[in-house]
Amino acid sequence: MKLIRFGEPGKERPGLTMDDAVRLDVSGCVQDYDEVFFANDGISQLRQWLEEHATSAPRVASSVRLGSPISRPSKIVCIGLSFRDHLRKAKWRFPRSQSYFSKPRRHWPGRDIWDVAED
Numbered sequence: 001m002k003l004i005r006f007g008e009p010g011k012e013r014p015g016l017t018m019d020d021a022v023r024l025d026v027s028g029c030v031q032d033y034d035e036v037f038f039a040n041d042g043i044s045q046l047r048q049w050l051e052e053h054a055t056s057a058p059r060v061a062s063s064v065r066l067g068s069p070i071s072r073p074s075k076i077v078c079i080g081l082s083f084r085d086h087l088r089k090a091k092w093r094f095p096r097s098q099s100y101f102s103k104p105r106r107h108w109p110g111r112d113i114w115d116v117a118e119d
Contacts (some may be wrong), residue, residue, distance in 0.1 A: 013069040023060035
């Protein structure tokens with residue numbers, strides 16, 4: 001299962017894309033995928049809810065707009081996969097370990113593509 005949020009910008013609801021590509025509306029279990037959801041073992045609670053409600057949960061059409069899967073993330077942790085290309089172009093040596101970095105919300109370019117409201 002994959003977490004999704006669907007609907008009009010600013011009015012997204014939580015959902016799931018199941019392994020068979022069926023999209024479910026899980027707003028009957030989850031208010032949103034936010035810091036509270038993750039801090040309170042929301043994934044486990046969602047899995048338990050699915051055992052009972054997966055067949056009866058409302059379906060979400062594939063034509064419905066998808067938004068950012070996480071509501072208002074405070075930061076994004078990144079893995080520098082394209083880093084090698086940059087180093088190669090600059091003719092610099094490759095590091096011994098993978099690069100990781102984070103981006104706080106205020107530093108995201110093109111914030112509108114994430115459908116993130118202003119702070």
